[in-house]
Amino acid sequence: MTVSVEPSPGQREPAPEAVAASPGVPIEGRSLGQIAWRRLRRDKVAMAGGIIIILLILVAIVGPYLVQNPNTYNSNLINPTFSRPNGSWGGISLAHPLGVEPVTGRDMLARIVVGSRYSLLIGFLATALAVVIGVFFGIIAGYFGGWVDTLIARAMDVFLAFPLLVFAIAIVGVVPNSAWGLSGNTLRVSLLVFIIGFFAWPYMGRIIRGQVISLREREFVDAARSIGARGPYILFRELLPNLVAPILVYSTLLIPTNILFEAALDYLGVGLIPPTPSWGQMLSNAVTNGFYYIDPMYMVIPGLAIFITVMAFNLFGDGLRDALDPRTR
Amino acid sequence: MIATCAALLAGLGLAACSSGGSSTSSGGSGSSTSGSASFNAALSGVVNPSTHKGGTLTFAESSTPDSFDPGNTYYAWTWNITRLWATPLVTYESCPGNCGLQLTPGIATSLGVVSDNGLVWTYHLKQGLKFEDGTPVTSEDVKYAVERTYDRSVLANGPSYFPTLLADPTYPGPYKDRSKNLMGLTSVTTPDAYTIQFHLQHPFPDFNYVAAIPQTAPVPPDKDTGSNYQLHPVSTGPYMFQSYQLNKGAALVDNPNWTQNEDPQAKQLASKVVIDLNVNADDIDNRLLAGDIDIDAAGTGVQAAARAKILSSPSLMKQSDDALSGFLWFAYLNTKVAPLNNASCRQAIEYAANKTDQQTAYGGPYAGGAIASTVMPPNIIGHQNFDYYNAVSQPSGDLTAAKAALKACGQPNGFTTGLAYRSDRPKEVQAAQSLQAALARVGITLQLHGYPSGTYYTDFAGSPNYVHQHDLGIDMGGWAADWPDGYGFLDEISNGNTIVPSGNTNIEELNDPVVNNLFTQATSPTLTAAQEQAIWPQIDQQIMKDAGILPEVYAKSLLYRNPAVTNVYVQAYYGMYNYAVLGVSTGT
Numbered sequence: 001m002t003v004s005v006e007p008s009p010g011q012r013e014p015a016p017e018a019v020a021a022s023p024g025v026p027i028e029g030r031s032l033g034q035i036a037w038r039r040l041r042r043d044k045v046a047m048a049g050g051i052i053i054i055l056l057i058l059v060a061i062v063g064p065y066l067v068q069n070p071n072t073y074n075s076n077l078i079n080p081t082f083s084r085p086n087g088s089w090g091g092i093s094l095a096h097p098l099g100v101e102p103v104t105g106r107d108m109l110a111r112i113v114v115g116s117r118y119s120l121l122i123g124f125l126a127t128a129l130a131v132v133i134g135v136f137f138g139i140i141a142g143y144f145g146g147w148v149d150t151l152i153a154r155a156m157d158v159f160l161a162f163p164l165l166v167f168a169i170a171i172v173g174v175v176p177n178s179a180w181g182l183s184g185n186t187l188r189v190s191l192l193v194f195i196i197g198f199f200a201w202p203y204m205g206r207i208i209r210g211q212v213i214s215l216r217e218r219e220f221v222d223a224a225r226s227i228g229a230r231g232p233y234i235l236f237r238e239l240l241p242n243l244v245a246p247i248l249v250y251s252t253l254l255i256p257t258n259i260l261f262e263a264a265l266d267y268l269g270v271g272l273i274p275p276t277p278s279w280g281q282m283l284s285n286a287v288t289n290g291f292y293y294i295d296p297m298y299m300v301i302p303g304l305a306i307f308i309t310v311m312a313f314n315l316f317g318d319g320l321r322d323a324l325d326p327r328t329r
Numbered sequence: 330m331i332a333t334c335a336a337l338l339a340g341l342g343l344a345a346c347s348s349g350g351s352s353t354s355s356g357g358s359g360s361s362t363s364g365s366a367s368f369n370a371a372l373s374g375v376v377n378p379s380t381h382k383g384g385t386l387t388f389a390e391s392s393t394p395d396s397f398d399p400g401n402t403y404y405a406w407t408w409n410i411t412r413l414w415a416t417p418l419v420t421y422e423s424c425p426g427n428c429g430l431q432l433t434p435g436i437a438t439s440l441g442v443v444s445d446n447g448l449v450w451t452y453h454l455k456q457g458l459k460f461e462d463g464t465p466v467t468s469e470d471v472k473y474a475v476e477r478t479y480d481r482s483v484l485a486n487g488p489s490y491f492p493t494l495l496a497d498p499t500y501p502g503p504y505k506d507r508s509k510n511l512m513g514l515t516s517v518t519t520p521d522a523y524t525i526q527f528h529l530q531h532p533f534p535d536f537n538y539v540a541a542i543p544q545t546a547p548v549p550p551d552k553d554t555g556s557n558y559q560l561h562p563v564s565t566g567p568y569m570f571q572s573y574q575l576n577k578g579a580a581l582v583d584n585p586n587w588t589q590n591e592d593p594q595a596k597q598l599a600s601k602v603v604i605d606l607n608v609n610a611d612d613i614d615n616r617l618l619a620g621d622i623d624i625d626a627a628g629t630g631v632q633a634a635a636r637a638k639i640l641s642s643p644s645l646m647k648q649s650d651d652a653l654s655g656f657l658w659f660a661y662l663n664t665k666v667a668p669l670n671n672a673s674c675r676q677a678i679e680y681a682a683n684k685t686d687q688q689t690a691y692g693g694p695y696a697g698g699a700i701a702s703t704v705m706p707p708n709i710i711g712h713q714n715f716d717y718y719n720a721v722s723q724p725s726g727d728l729t730a731a732k733a734a735l736k737a738c739g740q741p742n743g744f745t746t747g748l749a750y751r752s753d754r755p756k757e758v759q760a761a762q763s764l765q766a767a768l769a770r771v772g773i774t775l776q777l778h779g780y781p782s783g784t785y786y787t788d789f790a791g792s793p794n795y796v797h798q799h800d801l802g803i804d805m806g807g808w809a810a811d812w813p814d815g816y817g818f819l820d821e822i823s824n825g826n827t828i829v830p831s832g833n834t835n836i837e838e839l840n841d842p843v844v845n846n847l848f849t850q851a852t853s854p855t856l857t858a859a860q861e862q863a864i865w866p867q868i869d870q871q872i873m874k875d876a877g878i879l880p881e882v883y884a885k886s887l888l889y890r891n892p893a894v895t896n897v898y899v900q901a902y903y904g905m906y907n908y909a910v911l912g913v914s915t916g917t
Binding site for chain 2: 071072073075078080081082083084103104184268269270273274275284285288289290291293294
């Protein structure tokens with residue numbers, strides 16, 4: 001955005017002919033992937049998003065081993081009259097770089113870092129589930145058409161029209177603390193992944209279905225069919241590779257949606273089981289207990305964490321789409 | 330006793346059951362009339378005593394009442410405010426301090442008189458009482474008021490003590506009777522126009538408290554419009570409805586047929602009373618502090634933002650009171666779930682809990698409450714102070730004693746059990762986590778199980794079966810009584826006879842013969858009031874010896890009074906300002 005429109009004389013872009021002109025370097029054909037990667041690399045905003053994502057993943061993997069115990073109470077850092085941390089900015093100090101939680105005095109940095117592991121884990125797994133289901137049914141609906149398509153498309157409509165939030169609250173409330181051989185937070189995480197992923201697949205399914213409908217009339221599919229290829233081969237060997245671009249783009253865009261949805265469920269009290277740190281629960285606590293007034297940092301920090309994560313994925317996803325499919329720009 | 334707090338908790342949400350509050354002593358001892366405003370002045374004395382007549386008294390409420398119909402309401406604040414237009418047979422003495430827990434006649438000439446067998450309660454009505462339209466109040470109107478509460482399909486909200494206690498429990502209510510004056514309820518009789526008798530199934534010494542519920546305020550049968558009666562309850566109090574728009578607000582004006590002589594517990598000072606409904610809670614606080622409104626009707630204390638403002642400003646703090654709400658936050662320690670079926674293991678929990686952290690979780694000393702060491706809060710008749718587990722002397726926990734108790738229990742390295750709490754109650758979530766952290770110090774591991782509050786008492790903590798199957802050794806809870814004596818507070822949460830398969834409130838499943846016997850003694854009809862009151866502390870002490878309940882805090886609410894309001898004091902029964910006696914001064 002900040003690039004000046006005026007081309008300054010000394011700073012002309014190296015023209016393509018410059019490459020062709022350099023002698024001795026053989027001209028190489030570029031694969032579609034290479035072209036996309038070059039385009040993506042030139043998109044500074046998307047690259048910034050990508051770098052933040054990599055950092056977030058690193059933090060989620062190794063961070064929890066580096067921070068203090070997120071469940072240790074530090075009541076001595078709390079002013080009992082107001083339940084807020086002593087000192088300004090939510091009790092930020094060298095020992096607690098992001099301050100401490102009101103009421104409990106637990107270290108905010110530790111809770112944010114450990115919370116990122118759960119947020120990303122649920123976001124990624126739910127997206128993976130949605131992509132697998134969505135792609136499978138999308139391809140089948142698009143390729144076969146007819147009553148198969150009608151059936152799957154209507155099923156997708158049903159899922160899209162489902163009052164998901166209500167359903168999620170109900171199911172999390174009904175499932176006991178241990179079921180199907182899982183218990184505690186393992187069960188809760190699986191449940192959240194299932195609910196979020198299982199209801200997000202129609203978005204992916206519709207996009208894939210649309211793509212497949214246009215692809216199946218193309219010559220290469222006809223060619224495959226004419227040499228005797230059958231359904232599954234065409235579906236997964238001919239069509240699927242052509243769908244990598246939309247799958248990649250839309251799953252990148254689905255991840256932040258799922259992270260937000262997880263935060264929303266946490267906010268409503270049907271997410272992770274305390275004292276497991278969770279960004280959504282911190283926000284919820286800040287709002288419902290009125291800490292936004294007496295200790296605004298308690299709301300700002302998890303809010304920022306969610307904001308940065310979601311924005312990084314969105315920026316990267318947008319950039320990826322532009323790189324892979326410039327026509328949609 | 331049926332619905333006490335289960336209903337309060339389920340239906341009222343935060344109205345009576347969550348409150349904030351603070352500070353140390355409540356009234357009882359203080360001087361009776363102190364004029365000057367200072368912090369907690371309205372706990373022990375009347376602030377701004379005045380007989381000035383006129384002005385508009387403005388209440389604001391962040392939600393809506395369940396109903397302004399005295400026969401159809403179960404919120405603490407509506408019981409308080411209905412005194413402006415509905416006088417029950419018996420009411421509470423209007424005075425600051427614990428004197429406000431005492432019963433006094435309302436439209437009756439004296440408290441009820443019980444027959445020798447304890448089954449018939451007789452009340453005589455004051456003669457010459459009139460409704461707002463000038464028609465005389467008769468015993469038939471009181472009988473009709475009780476009758477209409479039997480029909481839960483029309484009036485669903487009020488408590489159901491009458492069908493539970495009175496003979497003829499299957500009476501369908503007057504609305505199914507077709508002819509309005511049939512008066513079919515056989516367990517209430519009206520020998521003459523000024524006498525009413527209640528015939529009970531079993532002796533019930535606390536019946537006067539039941540007669541103090543707004544449901545006994547007279548309702549003229551020909552003016553009853555069923556569920557629409559709330560739009561204009563026919564007044565027997567100092568004010569009558571001028572207008573009422575559901576969910577928006579009401580305006581009340583002087584009732585010309587009310588006389589101060591006949592109703593000394595209420596006052597008719599302001600010439601108009603306005604009740605604004607559905608006002609944002611933080612907005613109420615701001616307008617209260619700015620002096621635009623007079624009283625926050627909910628009476629559960631200011632929000633966190635206003636609390637911070639008040640507590641950090643000496644001039645605002647002078648205008649506030651930290652009142653005991655009569656509510657106890659506590660944890661049930663189940664006496665049937667292993668290893669908590671051993672009393673020593675429960676005692677280890679009593680010792681190891683960090684009461685300061687619990688207090689902070691519930692909102693700190695001002696908005697949360699005072700650290701509790703007994704089951705009955707100080708504003709309950711029969712409260713006696715004792716501290717078996719050093720809750721007050723070692724508020725962060727007595728770990729040495731806890732470890733000794735664990736050894737006595739045969740679990741020297743601690744044990745694992747479940748902890749149930751309501752996941753949609755932020756303060757309870759905090760309290761559960763703090764208990765988990767505190768007990769971990771002696772090796773007791775708690776597995777947290779959150780449940781929705783709407784079904785907490787029916788399907789989860791209130792279902793002994795569920796509790797046993799899921800190993801819920803500890804269940805968080807809160808409790809307030811419908812009337813302020815030991816029976817009202819203790820019976821439902823500790824009497825072995827009250828354990829039921831669903832909607833159980835004796836969640837610790839305490840079935841101690843000592844406790845049960847004391848309850849049987851206390852309800853014997855031959856007992857004097859003083860003898861009865863001597864039994865409540867014994868029950869409280871026995872529950873604590875059994876360690877069936879881990880008391881956390883006596884809830885308090887930080888209330889703010891507009892300096893312009895006169896005759897302000899906290900009525901101990903409600904734990905909020907007495908709304909029936911307020912006036913406004915001009916000039917401020």
